[in-house]
Amino acid sequence: MDTPGNLKTSISELDLDRPNIEDYLPSGTSIQEPLDKLSLRDLLDISPTLTEAAGAIVDDSFTRCFKSNPPEPWNWNVYLFPLWCCGVVIRYGILFPVRVLVLAIGWIIFLSSYIPVHLLLKGHDKLRKKIERSLVEVICMFFVASWTGVVKYHGPRPSRRPKQVFVANHTSMIDFIVLEQMTPFAVIMQKHPGWVGLLQSTILESVGCIWFHRSEAKDREIVAKKLRDHVQGADNNPLLIFPEGTCVNNHYTVMFKKGAFELDSTVCPIAIKYNKIFVDAFWNSRKQSFTTHLLQLMTSWAVVCDVWYLEPQNLRSGETPIEFAERVRGIISDRAGLKKVPWDGYLKYSRPSPKHRERKQQSFAESVLRSLEK
Numbered sequence: 001m002d003t004p005g006n007l008k009t010s011i012s013e014l015d016l017d018r019p020n021i022e023d024y025l026p027s028g029t030s031i032q033e034p035l036d037k038l039s040l041r042d043l044l045d046i047s048p049t050l051t052e053a054a055g056a057i058v059d060d061s062f063t064r065c066f067k068s069n070p071p072e073p074w075n076w077n078v079y080l081f082p083l084w085c086c087g088v089v090i091r092y093g094i095l096f097p098v099r100v101l102v103l104a105i106g107w108i109i110f111l112s113s114y115i116p117v118h119l120l121l122k123g124h125d126k127l128r129k130k131i132e133r134s135l136v137e138v139i140c141m142f143f144v145a146s147w148t149g150v151v152k153y154h155g156p157r158p159s160r161r162p163k164q165v166f167v168a169n170h171t172s173m174i175d176f177i178v179l180e181q182m183t184p185f186a187v188i189m190q191k192h193p194g195w196v197g198l199l200q201s202t203i204l205e206s207v208g209c210i211w212f213h214r215s216e217a218k219d220r221e222i223v224a225k226k227l228r229d230h231v232q233g234a235d236n237n238p239l240l241i242f243p244e245g246t247c248v249n250n251h252y253t254v255m256f257k258k259g260a261f262e263l264d265s266t267v268c269p270i271a272i273k274y275n276k277i278f279v280d281a282f283w284n285s286r287k288q289s290f291t292t293h294l295l296q297l298m299t300s301w302a303v304v305c306d307v308w309y310l311e312p313q314n315l316r317s318g319e320t321p322i323e324f325a326e327r328v329r330g331i332i333s334d335r336a337g338l339k340k341v342p343w344d345g346y347l348k349y350s351r352p353s354p355k356h357r358e359r360k361q362q363s364f365a366e367s368v369l370r371s372l373e374k
Contacts, residue, residue: 106142
């Protein structure tokens with residue numbers, strides 16, 4: 001049984017707190033010292049400040065992790081434009097209605113089976129959960145079919161074992177669907193609003209998924225305990241964690257949270273790489289809803305993806321959890337051809353505080369005052 005001290009440690013292991021963005025900003029001032037002889041040009045010279053700002057914009061490897069790069073237009077002449085128009089008609093006039101029909105049939109089959117099983121087998125939990133897990137896999141298959149998903153799985157299929165956790169890079173919420181259609185994972189995920197949240201709190205509960213709110217400390221305590229209990233159970237579904245904590249554009253990997261690597265369990269890396277030849281599978285949750293994202297996928301030609309189940313890893317002697325997390329991130333990045341960047345993904349939810357801006361303004365004002373005094 002966890003003591004209060006252990007519970008506090010496990011809360012920190014989750015690393016659900018947002019980072020302080022000021023830790024990543026330059027602490028020193030780069031304002032140049034004024035010249036001995038003051039001139040109007042010296043007084044008005046803000047080039048050091050502009051240089052610092054421009055340098056931050058040019059070398060913004062953080063923002064590039066969360067940008068979707070649109071494909072270059074190819075329908076630029078009179079010969080190709082008619083072909084492009086034909087493609088639009090086929091995708092929106094033929095493929096999209098067929099895919100909607102496929103998804104609707106999938107939901108009808110799923111709900112007509114899931115609801116009776118859920119209600120009539122309440123006294124037979126083991127059998128009920130087994131059937132419900134299979135039905136969740138089926139509806140995930142219908143989702144993938146509605147995008148004309150072409151997914152290649154490499155490596156041995158995950159098995160259900162105690163003290164085992166799977167970690168994967170994260171591009172979109174469809175990552176879970178792509179992996180779930182092969183194996184009934186229990187995933188740890190942020191609670192979403194709308195119809196996605198309804199599915200989370202009802203249907204996905206049957207596969208043992210764990211939800212949290214980033215802003216609520218009470219949720220962190222509950223999640224910390226659930227994680228430790230889940231990995232100990234031999235009958236529980238394999239636990240899947242996206243340690244980046246946010247969606248990244250499948251060109252980069254940001255820092256992995258160390259919580260998944262402090263559970264005293266074997267870590268099984270999964271690398272996911274999407275081919276952008278037909279559609280960009282990156283979900284920018286700050287610019288589009290998940291419904292809009294699904295419609296984008298359903299109106300594309302196809303979603304092409306490779307999934308690699310990589311060799312399980314264990315904490316080495318003398319290795320810290322942070323080093324373990326970085327080693328696993330390197331394995332996933334190398335396999336999927338992604339570039340590692342030293343950023344915390346939660347920074348995209350943060351902004352510099354007013355105090356930090358005031359310090360910069362004060363620094364510039366003091367340099368001007370020193371020039372005036374001389």
